[in-house]
Amino acid sequence: MTSAPASTFTLHADHALLPSGWARKVRITVAQGRIAAVDAGHAAAHGDIATDVLVPGLPNLHSHAFQRGMAGLTEIGGGQGDSFWSWRELMYRFLATLRPEAMEAIAAQAFMEMLETGSTRVGEFHYLHHDADGAPYVQRAQMCERLAAAAAQTGIGLTLLPVFYAHADFGGAPPNPAQRRLIHDVEGFARLLEGARAALAPLPDAVLGIAPHSLRAVTGQELAALLPLNDGPVHIHIAEQVREVESCVAWSGLRPVQWLYEHVAVDARWCLVHATHIDQAERARMVASGAVAGLCPITEANLGDGLFPMQAFAREGGRFGVGSDSNVLIDAAQELRLLEYGQRLTLRGRNVLAPDATRSSGRFLFEGALNGGAQALGVAAGLQVGASADLLELDAGHPAMLGRQGDALLDSWVFAARNGALRTVWRHGQCWVSEGRHIQRDTITARFAQALHGLLA
Ligand code: NGQ
Ligand code: ZN
Numbered sequence: 001m002t003s004a005p006a007s008t009f010t011l012h013a014d015h016a017l018l019p020s021g022w023a024r025k026v027r028i029t030v031a032q033g034r035i036a037a038v039d040a041g042h043a044a045a046h047g048d049i050a051t052d053v054l055v056p057g058l059p060n061l062h063s064h065a066f067q068r069g070m071a072g073l074t075e076i077g078g079g080q081g082d083s084f085w086s087w088r089e090l091m092y093r094f095l096a097t098l099r100p101e102a103m104e105a106i107a108a109q110a111f112m113e114m115l116e117t118g119s120t121r122v123g124e125f126h127y128l129h130h131d132a133d134g135a136p137y138v139q140r141a142q143m144c145e146r147l148a149a150a151a152a153q154t155g156i157g158l159t160l161l162p163v164f165y166a167h168a169d170f171g172g173a174p175p176n177p178a179q180r181r182l183i184h185d186v187e188g189f190a191r192l193l194e195g196a197r198a199a200l201a202p203l204p205d206a207v208l209g210i211a212p213h214s215l216r217a218v219t220g221q222e223l224a225a226l227l228p229l230n231d232g233p234v235h236i237h238i239a240e241q242v243r244e245v246e247s248c249v250a251w252s253g254l255r256p257v258q259w260l261y262e263h264v265a266v267d268a269r270w271c272l273v274h275a276t277h278i279d280q281a282e283r284a285r286m287v288a289s290g291a292v293a294g295l296c297p298i299t300e301a302n303l304g305d306g307l308f309p310m311q312a313f314a315r316e317g318g319r320f321g322v323g324s325d326s327n328v329l330i331d332a333a334q335e336l337r338l339l340e341y342g343q344r345l346t347l348r349g350r351n352v353l354a355p356d357a358t359r360s361s362g363r364f365l366f367e368g369a370l371n372g373g374a375q376a377l378g379v380a381a382g383l384q385v386g387a388s389a390d391l392l393e394l395d396a397g398h399p400a401m402l403g404r405q406g407d408a409l410l411d412s413w414v415f416a417a418r419n420g421a422l423r424t425v426w427r428h429g430q431c432w433v434s435e436g437r438h439i440q441r442d443t444i445t446a447r448f449a450q451a452l453h454g455l456l457a
Helices: 065-070 084-096 100-116 142-154 177-182 186-200 220-229 242-252 256-263 280-289 297-302 310-315 332-347 361-377 407-416 441-456
Strands: 008-018 021-031 034-040 049-056 058-063 119-126 157-164 234-238 270-274 292-295 319-322 391-394 422-427 430-434
Touching (some): 058 100, 058 319, 058 361, 065 084, 065 100, 084 177, 100 142, 100 430, 100 441, 119 142, 119 234, 142 186, 157 186, 186 220, 234 256, 242 256, 256 280, 297 332, 310 332
Parallel strands (some): 008 049, 234 270, 292 319
Antiparallel strands (some): 008 021, 021 034, 049 391, 391 422, 422 430
8 A cells, every 4th residue: 555545544354453352444544643433344445445354554663763873883893891881982082073953864774674664653762962062952851853854844743851960879979971962851751751741742642741760860869859740650760780680789789670669669650671680579679569671682682792681571460572672673573573582592492482282482472572662661551442543464475374364364464474574554544654665765864874974984
């Protein structure tokens, strides 16, 4: 399907994944960007847009869009003890020179790639706020405005998570010079949030959250002052690296997740990003609180973080979603695949996450990431009346999809298909990806190329 749909239209799907499960011959009516009706078991009516397999778009719950511009540039071997921390030095060097125009161009490229690979909303964990010398821009939220512009150009749903960052390490250590573009006090951050709210106003269904960067970057007092500033989602990086856990214990006697639950009322508004290194008691508290574990399998592998105890967490009913984080590679299906494969490799078994025979691995991963991701990004999930019409069409004629039905469609997409299986993407009722290509790809990629030439010359 290629034509731009009118503001009210109806899709007819051979197969559709509804909140109640798979259904055949489903009519989905879209009005003003939202799902207005879902009727299964009907032939297509005149004027319906015919589709093969419709599933909801996935939320990408954790991204630092600008890092797409340095993807593949930190993979040089031979260094002694290359690690997350030395990668971070290179990342700081990259961000030191980034101007607002380049931010927008790189973010548009990243957001476009997300849409082309199945993510229809992004949680942008945004911390590059200030000018190169560390002074706030005259328009304080100008980087937020650039991200909103990139979302508008690509069509992606935006949950913007402005980051509060004030310290270099646990216990309120002063920030180091490489962090100067990130830094706020609470009062300055409150003003940034006002600017961010204004920047999001033109978007159809943007959500504003907040993100205390990590327990390294924020004190307990600051955390308490930040939480009342906004009602939306709260995201934090936590327990990603062993060294971080050790420093937290040395500083407080508590592990990071333990510290958080001892000092803050963590609830379903929260997304704990990574939470890689947790013990059984921390896991139980995460599950009981209803917070979402924000897992970023490709980045966590790339940075050598370690493996989140996903099987135990899933069996206990923990909520999770996936994020592309460093954007070293953007592909929602590959995130889900690696989440499962990491567990298979370490547990030496197959199909280790799906709890029972009612759901396949692909279905379990997809629905878990859909529901947990939507919760973390502050929106409704799935093909139901009232939700945003964020839809993916899988191509039943793709070689990896032939003859599949039901869960096997998702399994084949997640485990067995290369890119081409995702044909069409509607976002808030508009077709943004057709035949696997974003409708603005040429323009967006040309601006990205120009920005990168400037940065890497
Ligand atoms: C970030 N990324 O904010 O981009 C971090 C690195 C830090 C990841 N944690 C910086 N993957 O954690 O201090
Ligand atoms: Zn991150």
